[in-house]
Amino acid sequence: MTSKYLSNSALKTINRIGDMMIPKNGEFPAFSEVGGLEYIDEIVSYAPPADIKDLNLVLTILAFMPNFVLRWLLSKMENSMESTGPLAPIFRMLDVGLRGLVFSCYYTEKIPASYKGKKPLDIIGFDLTRVED
Secondary structure, eight states: OOOSSSOHHHHHHHHHHHHHHSOOBTTBOOHHHHTGGGGHHHHHTTSOHHHHHHHHHHHHHHHTSOHHHHHHHHHHHHHTTSOOSTTHHHHHHHHHHHHHHHHHHHSOSOOOTTOOSOOHHHHHTOOTTOOOO
16 A cells, blocks of 8 residues: 555554544444555545645654544544534544545445455445436
8 A cells, every 4th residue: 555645654544543433344344444545646636735745744643643542533523513622623624634535435436456345335325327216
């Protein structure tokens, strides 16, 4: 797993956070099992270079955090919509950014050939080309 835009530690951090946001659940595979990070450059390439640099910095810092700190951060991010504290806007921005990356990589039509399980889009019954009556 390599990226033109994100460092190896940033990619590993997205995998860790992704597995916390989307753990294996029933027939749904865990985030890291799907391997959607293989196509992350297609998502990140639209971001301004300064944003990519900041994302790399944040993810590299988070790479040094133990799992309990990442879980605390994810909880703060998730609950930031109801919060009015001074850090709430920062947690909301992190939530939108990280959740957007994780879910875009997970619920994608581009799954690596090495993945042999059922695709998340197939599990939820989503087909972009299907037209319902």
